Amino acid sequence: MWDLLNDPEVLARITPGVDTLEQTGSGQYQAVLHIKMGPINSTFNGALQVVDSKEPESYRLLIDVDGKIGQIAAEGHVRLAENHETTTVEVEGGSQLTGRLASMGQRLLSGVARMFTNQFFKALEREVAIRN
Amino acid sequence: MGVIGQSIKRVEDQRFITGKGRYTDDIALPNSTFAALVRSPHAHAAINNVDTTAAAAADGVVAVFTGADLEAAGVGGLPCGWQVDFKSGDTMKEPAHPVLAATKVRHVGDPVAIVLAESREQAADAAELVVVDYEVLDAVVAATQATAEGAPQLFDDVPNNTPFDWELGDQAATDAALASAAHVTTLEYDNQRLIPNAIEPRCAIGDYDGARDHYTLYTSSQNPHVIRLLMTAFVLGLPEHKVRVVSPDVGGGFGSKIFHYAEEVLVTWCSRQIGRPVKWTASRSEAFLTDAHGRDHHTRVDLGLDADGNFVGLRVKTVANLGAYLSTFAPCVPTYLYGTLLQGLYTTPAVHVDVTGVFTNTTPVDALRGAGRPEATYVLERTVEQAALETGRDPAQLRSQNFIPAFDGVEQEGYQTQVALQYDSGNYGAALEKALAAIGYDELRAEQAQARAAGNGRHIGIGFSTYIEACGIAPSAVVGALGARAGLFESAGVRVQPTGKVTVFTGSHSHGQGHETTFAQVVADGLGVGIEDVDIIHGDTESVPFGMGTYGSRSLAVGGTAIVKSMDKIKEKGAKIAAHLLEAAEEDLEFAEGSWTVKGTDQSIAFGEVALAAYVPHNFPEGLEPGLEFTSFYDPANFTFPFGAHIAVVEVDAETGVVAVRRYVAVDDVGNIVNPMIVEGQVHGGITHGIGQALFEEAVYDDSGQLISGSYMDYVLPRADDLPSFETDHTVTPCPHNPLGVKGAGETGTIGSPPAIVNAVLDALWPLGVRDLAMPLTPQKVWQAIQQAS
Amino acid sequence: MSVAIKVTVNGQTHEHEVEPRQMLVSYLREELGLTGTHVGCDTSNCGACTAIVDGQAVKVCTMLAAQADGAEITTIEGLAANGTLHPLQEAFRETHGLQCGFCTPGMIMAAWQLLERNATPSDAEVRHALEGNFCRCTGYDNIIKAVQHAAESA
């Protein structure tokens, strides 16, 4: 599971909105995100980083991207717990919006975070299912 | 005649109700370009680079300018008009406020570049192509955090983000009084930040005429002369006589259009660069981020009472959030417009106030409808009510027993407060009595008791606010001594035309107050002409003598008096002409109802005939100049001090936390009233704005300095269906020091109402154990307070 | 691209080529010079831009000029018939239902719609019908009175 969650290709597939992900260093990626959600339809460019990596139990995923309508800074703390045959994955996170997104998007912020978290897990489940 | 005191229908309404008002954005100059501003999305960041290449090459783009361009051209920063030095005597820290940020941005919305294009659309498109390389810095947002150790610093040369601190009153006496008080009521709270929200967004058009080397700036402003002075003398270094500032119809201001803004400088300067008109109109989103905000105080207050309920001392400590820069009048709002009002209506013998002004990474804060006085009134009236609730006293009785006794300022001297001001005249008990009678106080208390006894879930509350405020700003010598960098007189030219019609050129400037009507009434009354024979000209530096504009409820008390002074001169000269024509002695004449009459005879001559003679001086007093026109500048002797008693009745739905305002009674004393209809309208609007602060409005920033209530989707403006009908009445205690006896009526409602509403909600919920609530009283907050209390 | 539109505004027919993104309010203000319809916000909340489009009060800051092709539009400039003020216009002056005047055209148009649908509204109904229009100056009381006054005089 740890390997899965640290595989750039998988990361690109399971991180919501990621269009392309290019490795630029150890745990460092250049990312293009495309967010299409209701009224919002916009592209963001920036960095995705894996930091504080403590194999095999946790790392933090930092997303810092910039678009015409604002910036998104998001952080996900991914924790894995091995329990016999199963691995529990927990993700805790928060996000900060800048610019027009911040002043217009407040009422939706908690919902968006939840939706993205759910999408992340659904995508992860799919990846796991494929491998099994 | 009796024109004064009549609810004359407004002269200006004809154009507004037919869509013929002319606001700045309605002006379309030929060959105009349109400006779009590139603004910082960050609250605090260093600017590494601004790349305008793509924007400059975009369709329709005429020019792009950055902070570096302005710096290179020697354009100065926006000046501050008031200096408040430190308690230590050190000079106020006054960091530069660049028109376009060149090296650092300090709040979201700080402008970085301006794009000029052939159309609004092209300007908006190209602005998105300007690439700014920011290095984001930590931001400080809350006033209370600004002076914390390790807090991000906005300016290198302003330690602790503190440009000034200030105190007033006798600290030792106050501390001693509180130490020996039988009961001390203490509150600590935020007077939250508000966003002004004039419904007309700001707009500015610069128009440089190369042939005449002459500039015209059209701007949605409350004081065009002040803008011209600040911009020419301090920012652009232009010859003042070569610049005309026109402020046509203004769609509301509430203070936010007093100040000199970057966009006014930019369109003027850019127009010169490109030789074409430049027009900028704020979007509402920009207005939220760039119109100077209001309030934002963090305050701790202690009120001491003796065993009988007499106030013995009041101590106030406030941190005022000034935002990222010193806006035009920012330093005076939390000091001289605030601390000096903390005596209130009460005889409290010891008062001390201590204020620290701080910078944060937020939109600059300045005067907003009431400016300092709503904050002071909230300190006092919330605390007095809390003291009544804590000590089980009737809040009306507690107030009256501490009221300054009635004084008219003529027979009895003005009242000298502990905090610098001398009140002009007052009869505070009368206003409260009238309000109590109007609301039916005893019956209401009985109904409340009944509801409580029945336990039927109806939570009725009655809240008071007996306020005083200072208007008619201001005696120039006084405010000069207090740090104002301008005089605060007002001007009026009164031109009697040959046919006896009258044109008035006033330095005041209406942004909805109805000057064209009220001033015409003053003139009609003074000269005995018809209202329709008077025209009021304002808002244009080319036609009006230098004037200070409209704010602080000053127009009638100061601007109106200037008109009266000019009319006095006209009548004096007219009497000479009349005496000559009537072959009578001047001292035998009296002027009434538009004619000079030889006392005790039927010999008289009409005003119009005298006017004609002044311009066709065939038969004229020897040595007298022809013409009948005078300009006066009136510098008031003192502030005026309107006061009043407001009572709110609310019902709280404990299940949802929703507060319904059931009734609202306002008895205001604004001195003599020229047009009761207009005064009532002003009062209504003010109360609504104040209820907005009490229940709805709030500028919310997140920790990183993003304004998250940046649109009408989140920022709650009161609407028609949020409010009851108001019950308004007056007492009349004339101002003794101006000829009209008027005090000012523009802000009473905003000043009086917030504590009345909050007090009423506290009164309703006190039996449930709720002891305090922070504005705005949103349903969630009220519900949570009830949950926590029970 | 551009779109050909034909609209009737205050009884006059106009034909123009407009950019698809041009809002009806900017068409009225900038192309036709009818500046009585104002823009006060960008989120369709304030109501200052309200005009009558095919008999319906519409926030024309949130309608494309292209969408108005073929429509009959009445703005505040066209409300007075043959030089006689509409009862609502008279009433706003009579009861001091305006101060700065900026929200007034939109307010009158929203009120027009109400009275067209309900000739004798209660005060509460008037307040409710004006929920899409902000006034920062008057505090609404006198606006409510104006609408009632117009209802009575109509």
Add this chain to the structure above:
Amino acid sequence: MIPVAFDYHRPASVDEAIELLSDDAKLLAGGHSLLPAMKLRLSSPGALIDIGRIAELNYIREDGGTIAIGATTTHQQIASSDLVSANASALAQAASVIGDPQVRNKGTIGGSLAHADPAADYPAAILALGAEIVVRGSDGGRSIPADEFFIDLFLTALAPDEIITEVRVPAADKSAYVKFPHPASRFAVVGCAAASAGGAVKVAFTGVANAAFRDSGVEAALSGGLSEEGIAAAAARAADGQEVLADHFAGEEYRRHLAKVFARKALATIA
């Protein structure tokens, strides 16, 4: 504010509109969600397909015990329809509290449903009334039950090449929609619809979670009927198990509480 430039199409028929649909095109009906987002440049589609004038999409009629409403029928038309009020009052009530009168004059039911704002009013009523959303795409038409329509934030079962053509609302014996509006946006902080038809009661919420939802917990708890006690017990379970939205105006705890209060109010109205 000014949108990014786009192309504009005004098809004469639904079929023509479907042909114009693409990844970069958006349907424009009333425009009261889309145009503000475009003016703020939060959204910048390359083309708009204006279906506002397709006459075949604007109607309210009875169709064998069901109310059929064309997709471009406005909130105002629905709010003032006697047919809707008599048979599906929750829907009429929801329509009557959307935005403000001017917004209701332009906004359409199809536009609102397709947009699927988490705080829109219709979805609760649509769910409680057990409506079906009729859509047409390049491969023909289908009818999506309300229960399957709302998926997540702004996400519905509508495929990218599909257009909503009609909403079919079965007549209910009684139904109601009650709402706690946000004082600024007038969106629902909490909106609750309840409907009874043939003895079965359905309860649905909007504003509470990422998507409007039927509250099976409340519905199950109503076995005791619509007595005052039965309602109270059922309402107390409102939004149980839901991931609840939170913002500055209303945090999770307060929203959950409001859901209970408004469930009770809605149920009391149909009792």
